[in-house]
Every structure is written in C-alpha cells, then in structure tokens.
Amino acid sequence: MEPTLTKSPLLTGAPAAILLKNTPMIKLLDIEKVYHTDTIETVALNRVNLTINKGEFVSVMGPSGCGKSTLLSLMGLLDEPTGGTIEIDGRAVTSYSDKELARVRNHKIGFIFQSFHLINDLSVLDNVELPLLYRAGMSGKERRQRAQAALEKVGLIARTKHFPSQLSGGQRQRVAIARALAGAPEIILADEPTGNLDSVMGDEIMDLLLGLNRQEGTTIVMVTHDENMAHKTERLIRFFDGSQVS
Amino acid sequence: MLFSYLKLAWKVLLRRKFFTFISLFGIAFTLMVLLVVVAMFDYTVGAHYPESRLDRMVFANFLHVKFKDGGNMNTPLSYHLLDKYVRTLRTPEKVAIASNFHATPSYVGNRKLDLDLRYTDATFWQVLDFNFREGKAFQEADVKAAAHVAVINRTTARQYFGTETGVVGRTIVVNQTNYRVQGVVDDVPAMRFCSYADVWVPITTSPDDLQHVQLNGDYLAIILAKSSGDVPAVQAEFERAMKRVPLPDPKGMDYLDLHADRLMASFSRQLMSPLTEYKSDGLELLYPILAGLALLFMLLPALNLININVSRIMERSSEIGVRKAFGATGGKLVSQFLVENIFLTLIGGILGLSLAYVALQLISGSDLLAYARFELNWQIFAWALLVTVFFGVLSGVYPAFKMSRLQPVQALKGSGK
Numbered sequence: 306m307e308p309t310l311t312k313s314p315l316l317t318g319a320p321a322a323i324l325l326k327n328t329p330m331i332k333l334l335d336i337e338k339v340y341h342t343d344t345i346e347t348v349a350l351n352r353v354n355l356t357i358n359k360g361e362f363v364s365v366m367g368p369s370g371c372g373k374s375t376l377l378s379l380m381g382l383l384d385e386p387t388g389g390t391i392e393i394d395g396r397a398v399t400s401y402s403d404k405e406l407a408r409v410r411n412h413k414i415g416f417i418f419q420s421f422h423l424i425n426d427l428s429v430l431d432n433v434e435l436p437l438l439y440r441a442g443m444s445g446k447e448r449r450q451r452a453q454a455a456l457e458k459v460g461l462i463a464r465t466k467h468f469p470s471q472l473s474g475g476q477r478q479r480v481a482i483a484r485a486l487a488g489a490p491e492i493i494l495a496d497e498p499t500g501n502l503d504s505v506m507g508d509e510i511m512d513l514l515l516g517l518n519r520q521e522g523t524t525i526v527m528v529t530h531d532e533n534m535a536h537k538t539e540r541l542i543r544f545f546d547g548s549q550v551s
Numbered sequence: 552m553l554f555s556y557l558k559l560a561w562k563v564l565l566r567r568k569f570f571t572f573i574s575l576f577g578i579a580f581t582l583m584v585l586l587v588v589v590a591m592f593d594y595t596v597g598a599h600y601p602e603s604r605l606d607r608m609v610f611a612n613f614l615h616v617k618f619k620d621g622g623n624m625n626t627p628l629s630y631h632l633l634d635k636y637v638r639t640l641r642t643p644e645k646v647a648i649a650s651n652f653h654a655t656p657s658y659v660g661n662r663k664l665d666l667d668l669r670y671t672d673a674t675f676w677q678v679l680d681f682n683f684r685e686g687k688a689f690q691e692a693d694v695k696a697a698a699h700v701a702v703i704n705r706t707t708a709r710q711y712f713g714t715e716t717g718v719v720g721r722t723i724v725v726n727q728t729n730y731r732v733q734g735v736v737d738d739v740p741a742m743r744f745c746s747y748a749d750v751w752v753p754i755t756t757s758p759d760d761l762q763h764v765q766l767n768g769d770y771l772a773i774i775l776a777k778s779s780g781d782v783p784a785v786q787a788e789f790e791r792a793m794k795r796v797p798l799p800d801p802k803g804m805d806y807l808d809l810h811a812d813r814l815m816a817s818f819s820r821q822l823m824s825p826l827t828e829y830k831s832d833g834l835e836l837l838y839p840i841l842a843g844l845a846l847l848f849m850l851l852p853a854l855n856l857i858n859i860n861v862s863r864i865m866e867r868s869s870e871i872g873v874r875k876a877f878g879a880t881g882g883k884l885v886s887q888f889l890v891e892n893i894f895l896t897l898i899g900g901i902l903g904l905s906l907a908y909v910a911l912q913l914i915s916g917s918d919l920l921a922y923a924r925f926e927l928n929w930q931i932f933a934w935a936l937l938v939t940v941f942f943g944v945l946s947g948v949y950p951a952f953k954m955s956r957l958q959p960v961q962a963l964k965g966s967g968k
Contacts, residue, residue, distance in 0.1 A: 383876055383959040404880050411878020422873045422963065426562040431555065438552055439878035488877070 329392070330492060330524045331357040331380050336389035338375050338547075349375040351547040352389070359491070362518040362525045364535040367544035373528045374496055376544070380526060381414050381494045382406050394491070411439050415485030419497035421477045423469040429456065429480050430465040436488040455483040459513060475506030482513055493517065495527040499534060511537060553890065560891035564898075567863070571895075574859055577852040578899025579906055582939060585845060586907035587914070589934050590925050595742040596815045597930070601679040602746060606779040607644075608678070609786060610745055610817045611637060612771035615808035615829045623829075625821070627651055628809070629768030630754070630761040636796055637772045637811075642781065642788045647675040647773045650757060652748045655726045659711055666707060666725055669748035670757040676702075678775045679746050686719035686734030689753055693733075697755035701730035704738045706922070707749045725750050738922035745773055745814075747922075766799060766807070774811055786811050849942055856946035864888060864950045871954055872963030881955035888954065892947030893940055900939030904932065 338350040349372045357363055357380075365373045378384040379391060382398060390399050398409055415436070423432050433452040437443055456462045459479040469477055478498060485493055495514065499507030511534055517523045527538065535541050543551040564571045598605035611633065616624040630648065638646045649671040657664045676688030681702075689700045701723055705715045712718045715735065722729050730752055739747045754761070759769065776785045789811040798804045808829050812820055816832035823833025864871075874884060904927070911925040954962075 378960040381876065383872075383963070385958070404882075407875070407878050407880040407883075410876060416876045418963070422869055424559075424870050424873065426559055426566065431558075435874065436877040438555065439874075439880075439883060484877070 328359045329356045330359040330361070330394060331355075331526070332390075332392040333376075333379070334390040334392070336376075336379060336391065337387045338372070338379065338384070339387045348547050350379070350386070353547075353549055355542070355549060357524060357526055359524055360518070360522040361540060362515070362538040363527070363540045363542060364538040365526065365528045365542045365544060366530070366532070366535050367550075371544040372547040373544045377494050377496050377526060377528050380492075381416055382410055383416075407439070411436060411488060413491050415488060415490035415493045417478070417481050417485050417493065417495040417498045419500040421469070421474075421481045421501075423477055423480055423484075425469050427468075428465065429461065429467050429469070429472070432469065432480055433483045433487050435484060440488070451489075452483070452487050455487040456480075458486060459483045473506075474502050475509060478502060478506070478510050479513070482510070486517070491524060493523055493525045495525065497528055497530065499529070499531060507531070507534065556887050556890045557894055560894045563863075563867075563891065564895060570859055570863060574856055574895060575899045575902060577855055578896050578939075578942060579902035581849055581852045581942070582900055582903025582935060583906035583910060585848065585938055586903060586927070586931060586935050587910050587925075588845075590907065590911055590927060590931050591914075593928075593931060594740065594923065594925055596818065599740075599743075600737065601681045601739055602743060602814070603680050604678075604775065605814060607776045607782065609774045609776070609782060609789070609811040609813055610771065611774065611789070611809060611811045612745065612817055613809075613821060614766060615824075616766070617805040617808065617829070618803055619805045620803070624767075625824075626767035627769050627771060629763070629765045630759065630770045631764050632766055632768070632796065633770055633772045634761070636792045637774070637789070640774070640785070640788050640792060642776070642785045643774045644777045645674050645678050645775045647678040647775075648672050648754065648770055649675050649745070649751075649773070650754065650759075650769050651744075651771065655750075657711070657723070657725045664707075664710055666749040667747070668725055668750045668752065670754040671751050672754050675751070675773070678773050681739075682737040684735045684737065685716060686732065689733050694753040694755050697753060699728065699730045699756060700733040700753065701725070702734040702736055702751045703732055704736055704749055704922075706738050708732075708735050723750065725752075728756070740923045741921035742923065745771055766796075772811075782813070845938075849938070849945065853942060853946040856942075857949050860888075860892065860946060860950040861953065864954045868954075868957070868962045868965045871957060872959050872961075875957075875959035875962060884955040885948070885951040888951035889944060889947045892951070893943035896939050896943030896946070900935055900942075903939070904935050907935075 333353050333355045336350055336353040340347045340349055353376065365376060367373045375384070379386050382391070386399065390397050392398065393409060393413060398406065401409065424435070430449070430452055433455055434448045437448040437451060453462060453465065456465060459482050461476060461479050461483065464472065464476065469480065472480065493514070498514070499510050502510065514525055514527065515537060518525050529535050542549055602608060612627060614626050614628050618624070633648045638648065640646060650669055652667040652669040654665045655668040657666045673689060673691040673694045681688070684705060688702055689698065693700050703723060708715045708718045711723055712721060718732050718735060721732050723732055741747050774785060774789070776782045793807065793809045796807055796809070798807065810820065810832070812832055816834050819833040819837045820829070823836050826836055827833040871884060908927055911927065915923055915925050
C-alpha cells in the first residue's frame with residue numbers, strides 16, 4: 306500500500322519526512338540528454354535512472370560538465386530530455402504542454418540558483434511575489450501576505466522595500482529562497498545555492514534549507530561542489546560523465 | 552498584475568535611456584506624419600463646415616463620356632443637364648446646383664484682389680450650413696430676378712472693405728460687375744471644392760447660357776437625402792434618371808457615366824479611373840491602397856523597433872528564464888512584453904500627437920491652402936490611439952513571441968542573446 310500524503314492529526318509533531326520517505330516524488334527513467342551543435346554531439350546524461358522520494362534531501366556532486374546541472378534542469382522541467390520519462394509526484398510529465406508544465410513548475414517546484422537570478426528592477430517583496438503572480442485567482446492581498454510570510458522565514462522582513470542591488474550576496478540568496486518558498490512548493494531544486502557565498506553565509510543558507518526539509522518535509526535536491534555541505538544531506542549522489550556513479 | 556507589468560516597464564525604459572529615446576523618436580515621428588495626413592484627410596473629406604451634414608449628401612460633379620473609338624472625355628456638367636435630370640429627382644430632400652469656382656479679378660483702389668467666385672442657386676444655402684456673421688443668403692426670388700447680390704466671406708470683407716462688420720448693403724465689384732453684399736460668412740477652406748469660394752452670387756447672373764442644351768458645362772449638384780439611410784435610394788433614382796439622358800452623338804459616343812457619389816467616392820472615382828476604367832467609384836481599391844501605404848510607412852520604423860525590442864528583450868533573458876521557472880506560460884510572457892511595448896508606444900503616441908499639433912499649426916499658419924485651419928479632434932485622437940496600439944502590437948509581437956519560445960534553461964543561461 307502506498308503511504309498516504311495526508312498528515313493525520315495523531316501524527317502532528319512527528320517529522321513529516323518520515324511519513325513520506327518511501328513515496329517517489331521525482332522519478333527519472335532512462336533519461337538521456339544530448340546536445341547537438343553543427344559539428345559535435347555531446348551526451349550530457351546517459352540513460353539515468355533515479356528516484357528522489359518525498360521529503361528527501363539529496364545532494365548531487367560531480368566535476369564540472371558531468372551533467373549535474375542538466376539533471377537539475379530536467380527535474381525542474383526547465384529543459385526537455387532527449388529520451389526517457391520524468392515523473393513528478395507519480396505523473397509522467399514528459400508529454401505535457403507548455404501550459405501544463407508551467408502549472409507544475411508553479412505549484413510543485415521552487416528553484417534556487419547559484420547566481421540568485423533576482424530581477425533587479427523589482428523590490429525584494431515584488432521578487433518574492435513573482436511565483437504567486439502566475440497563480441490564477443490569487444488576490445493581491447494574499448500574494449503580499451504570503452510573500453511577507455516567506456520573507457519572515459528567511460529573516461528579511463525588514464528589507465521588503467529594498468532592491469536586490471542594495472543587499473549582500475547572502476541576503477540576495479535568502480530573498481531567492483523566500484521566492485522559492487512563497488508558492489509553498491513540495492520540491493526545492495537548488496543549483497549550487499552556496500557557490501557564490503563565503504562559508505559563513507553558505508552555512509546560514511544550508512541551515513535554512515535543512516530546516517525547511519526537516520520541519521516542512523520539503524523534498525530538496527541540491528547540486529553542490531562543497532563536500533561539507535553535501536555531507537549534511539541525507540543522500541549523496543555522484544555523477545561522472547553523464548552517468549550516476551554512486 | 553497589469554500594474555506590476557507597468558511598473559517594470561517604466562523602470563526598464565529608464566534603465567536604457569538612449570534606446571528609449573531612439574524608440575520614442577521613431578514612434579513619435581511616424582505617428583506625427585500619420586496624424587498630420589489623417590488630419591488633412593479628415594479636414595478634406597470629413598463632415599465639417601459648411602458640409603456638416605455630409606452623411607446625407609451626394610455629389611454629381613463629373614461626367615465621363617466613352618467614345619466608340621475608345622476615347623474618353625471627362626467634364627463638369629452643364630446646368631441644363633442638372634436642372635432637367637437631377638433637380639427633378641423625387642427622393643432627395645433638396646438639390647442644389649452651383650458652378651465651379653474661378654479666380655476673378657477685383658480691385659480695391661489700385662490693389663488687385665483675386666477673388667474666387669461661385670454662382671449658386673438659392674437651395675445651395677439650404678443644403679450647406681454656412682455660418683452667417685451678418686446678413687443672410689440670397690433667396691429664390693433673387694435668383695429668379697438675377698439680382699446682383701452677393702454673399703462674401705470674412706476675409707474678403709476685411710480685404711475689400713477693411714472691416715468684417717457693417718458691410719451688408721455695400722457694393723463689391725467683381726469682374727467689373729457690381730454686387731450688393733447681402734451676407735458675410737465664415738471662411739470656407741479651399742479643400743471643400745464643392746462649397747468653397749470668396750464670393751457667391753446668384754447662378755442666374757452667370758454669363759453662361761444656362762438653358763443651352765449640352766452635356767458639358769461648369770456646374771455641379773449637391774444632393775441632400777432625407778436621411779443618411781436614404782442615400783442609396785437617392786443614388787438608385789439618380790442612376791435611373793441618368794439612363795434617360797440622350798446621347799447627343801449616338802454615332803460617335805458609346806455611353807455616358809454620371810454618378811451621385813459621396814464626397815470621398817467622388818474624389819476616388821476620378822483618382823482611381825486609370826485602374827477602374829470608370830466601372831466603379833474605386834473606393835474598394837483606394838482604401839486598401841491607402842491602408843497599404845500607411846502600413847508600409849509604419850512598417851519601416853516598426854522593423855527598426857522590432858530590432859531594438861529583440862535586443863532589449865533578450866537582455867532580459869535571465870528574467871524570462873526566472874519567470875518561466877516559476878510558472879509563467881509563453882502566453883503570459885507575450886502579454887507582459889506586449890503590455891510593455893504598448894506602454895512605450897503610447898508614450899510615443901502622446902509625443903507624436905503633440906508634434907502633430909505643432910506641425911498642423913505650422914501648416915495652417917503658412918497659408919499653403921486657403922483658409923485651411925487644420926485641427927486635431929477626438930476622432931483623430933481615436934485614430935491616433937488605434938494606430939499607436941497597432942504599432943505597439945506590430946513591433947512587440949515578434950520579439951515577444953521569439954522570447955516566449957525559449958526553453959527556460961536557455962533563457963537562464965542568457966543564450967537567448
């Protein structure tokens with residue numbers, strides 16, 4: 306029998322992750338990604354089979370160019386695989402239309418990027434509200450409240466009116482995390498979230514992610530170059546030349 | 552969401568001031584030219600003084616004769632033809648007959664004034680809405696009696712008598728003939744070919760033999776239908792009446808072509824005759840040609856703007872990637888960038904409108920066309936708005952579409968550049 310997703314009142318207080326551990330959240334089946342240029346064909350991922358369960362915190366490591374960022378892009382439906390099937394929460398999404406993919410990204414997934422990718426012309430609050438803009442039927446008031454709650458979680462409620470250029474690197478990444486959280490996604494995909502930060506700020510960000518995983522049961526996949534960070538997560542996957550090696 | 556788009560659009564405009572200036576200049580200049588053309592067009596063929604009931608009017612001002620040897624003749628009409636076949640129509644409310652205007656010498660002391668003189672019947676004053684500053688129009692009795700009375704415009708009053716007031720009852724000498732001024736009206740712009748003149752006098756004072764039986768002459772008819780919906784009935788009766796006009800030379804002439812056209816169609820019938828060979832009024836060709844020219848005129852700056860927009864939008868590749876990653880569909884992104892572009896073009900539109908206003912003032916002030924006082928009105932403003940939005944969509948839709956097709960991962964890497 307499949308474990309249920311609903312939290313029973315009797316179990317309130319128990320780490321949500323434990324309840325969900327054996328249900329696949331992201332499933333990659335025979336995934337291939339080949340990049341074509343005029344002259345060369347580069348295999349970025351070679352028949353990858355991988356399951357990330359609900360509530361897991363997985364880190365992905367490997368040398369540059371091994372395909373780990375490609376893997377993350379495919380999991381986040383930011384790119385299409387050349388072959389194979391991707392399942393998110395039990396549904397094969399490979400044949401989804403642009404609209405359906407956008408809906409899955411909006412409701413289920415939150416992204417954190419190494420270079421933050423904040424929109425410099427928008428205030429901190431507007432940046433965090435961004436995912437909610439694409440949610441049908443949500444009022445401006447609710448958007449604002451949810452964005453403020455997300456900023457509260459990352460400790461930046463005092464900076465709502467600031468612009469990204471007025472913040473430090475660590476603060477920017479926290480804004481990016483708040484943006485990823487605003488839509489209350491079940492999955493967070495983080496591509497080297499601490500890569501542009503010094504170790505103190507990196508630790509702060511890592512603590513935030515660990516807290517999210519433990520307290521809210523959010524499934525997190527994090528690409529990193531940092532062994533220390535990777536060892537803080539439950540599972541470590543290593544990639545080499547487009548294939549999973551451990 | 553719209554407010555958020557507009558806020559962002561404003562910031563993006565301020566961020567790249569030089570691009571913004573180039574874009575706005577292109578839009579404003581194009582729109583200015585289009586608006587000036589539209590204003591002049593509207594001024595010439597729109598319902599304006601003294602042809603304010605234009606929706607009820609049709610004009611018969613040209614006759615086309617086709618000869619059996621393949622030759623053509625175009626000529627204004629004779630008074631006889633209009634009096635016998637047009638004035639007797641039953642469907643119109645009124646039929647006015649007038650001559651074309653001709654420059655006629657007049658002297659104030661030693662100074663020569665070239666006054667445009669038109670001979671009209673009394674109905675002319677009922678069909679058209681002249682603003683009388685003083686006095687009144689001449690009446691049926693004056694026309695019957697061939698009374699030497701005249702209606703003059705304000706400029707003529709000022710130039711001839713040195714004043715615009717108190718000239719009724721005074722004598723003006725035009726073409727060595729004395730006329731007693733009976734009324735003074737506001738100036739009529741020269742583009743109003745069927746009503747414009749400096750001096751209007753009874754048709755019966757014309758040196759022409761009005762009853763001479765012939766086809767060609769120097770006259771036109773302005774026909775007022777009872778309502779705008781009645782115009783087709785008037786035209787149909789007119790066509791039937793024209794079929795009864797006998798050919799004066801059946802051996803040499805093949806057929807006559809004479810129509811009661813709306814103002815625009817009466818221009819178009821002549822203008823488009825090389826293409827239509829008088830088989831229609833040519834509006835079905837003229838409008839697409841005008842629209843095509845306007846489109847072509849807009850296309851060049853639009854292409855330029857598309858180019859600028861492509862680089863502008865692609866600079867924001869990372870933003871596009873982020874928006875896609877967080878759930879924006881291609882359609883949402885296209886609408887966001889269209890809103891931004893329409894916002895930009897609306898600013899350009901306002902600038903263009905202001906420039907057009909200045910240009911029209913300059914053209915009016917230069918007296919290039921007699922008594923022309925070009926003005927912008929709500930109708931033109933609505934046109935401007937329509938053209939601007941069209942321009943905005945035209946120049947924004949391709950870059951927006953191109954950008955919306957990017958895979959989010961490409962956009963995030965900035966490979967859309």
